[in-house]
Amino acid sequence: MTTAPLSPLPPLRDVIAKFGLSASKSLGQNFLLDEQLLDRIAAIPGSLEDRAVLEIGPGPGGLTRALLRAGARVTAIEMDRRCLPALAELGEAFPGRLRVIEGDAMAINHDELMDEPYAIASNLPYNVGTALFVGWLGGEAWPPLWTSLTLMFQQEVAQRVVAEPDTSAYGRLAVLAQWRAQPKLAMKVHRSAFTPPPKVMSAIIQLEPTTTPEGVSAKMLSRVTEAAFGQRRKMLRQSLKGVPGALEVLVQLGIDPTRRAETLSVAEFTDIARGLSRS
Missing domain, CATH: 1.10.8.100 (rRNA adenine dimethylase, C-terminal domain)
Known part of the structure; x- marks a missing residue:
């Protein structure tokens, strides 16, 4: 089921132009503007109807739109205050369905913020993506309050998450992701889909928690x-x-x-x- 906004949404390029949102290299930003692609990404975790979803680094709100259209209740953490007016406008189109938190996602306790089972879906800022991922996987309590991760990484990083032993990509990320979850490479995304295009290809990882081996810290x-x-x-x-x-x-x-x-x-x-x- 899709949920329509109260009023038609302007193209994302127009939103970026209206609010002067050039992508910040220092914040690891690359904006996705293809709405069909964004809807496909939002469909990866399954039905989001009335599910709580946490998004990190929404930027101008491309993926946010797709999550809202999919019926999610979205909490978005954004530290770039230039993006806040665009997100506020998006919130008005989906009344009561978008909560925007200005702040550093690395410094916020996500479980306390959400306070209910929640999915995580993000086109992660490249400069903090791996650290956030390791943090979500590193809690002693398991299963975690989050129910699934749908995350965009540089393709090289994504391949490290799903790598098998005795391969060059296999390393710490693979072990931390695979010991109590089943990560899969859900979709590759060409660099040309972004504005500005990054130098590398991207890919989306989908991960759901499984049981933790007993006696392992x-x-x-x-x-x-x-x-x-x-x-x-x-x-x-x-x-x-x-x-x-x-x-x-x-x-x-x-x-x-x-x-x-x-x-x-x-x-x-x-x-x-x-x-x-x-x-």
Whole structure:
């Protein structure tokens, strides 16, 4: 079901021109203007009818429009105050359905802000996208209050999220995303779809939480993967020697300490984190 605005919305290019919204390189902004593409993105998480959705960095409100048309109740966090008048105008077209928070999404507790189960859908600002993603995956309480992530990344980053062991893209992001969720590459987006066009291609990741392996601390897994992939060319006996007890746990698990981090499966990393959590 789609929800129509009270009055016809002007083309996004006209909104950008009206409010003088040139994309800010320092804020990692690239605007998506293709409304059909935006509607396809909003459809990725399934029905949004009356669902609470958190959007980070809405800019002039392209994806926001699509989420609202899909029936969502949207909370948008925007730190670029130049965009606030355009978002206020959009809110008037969808009364009571758009809440705009001016602020830094990295400094806001999203669960407290939303206070109900919510989906996250964002064309993430490139400069904070990975940090936000790791934060959403890093809570000890699981399942989280968020029910799904639909996120646009640079294609290279997206491929790192879904990468398999023993590939060049496999690393910390893959382990943190896959140990208690099932990320998938939902859509590739050509650079020409953006204004201004970025230098790289983009892709959308869709992720829903699954169960957490028992006895594994998210904080410990984060520490182990940071150490292991921080020196990914080195053997585990070198990269993990700064993590107390790690080498002993490798022996207990029968994991060869001469292996490199990229050869370990997600399950092996969670076994290591579990062993360290017990020691």
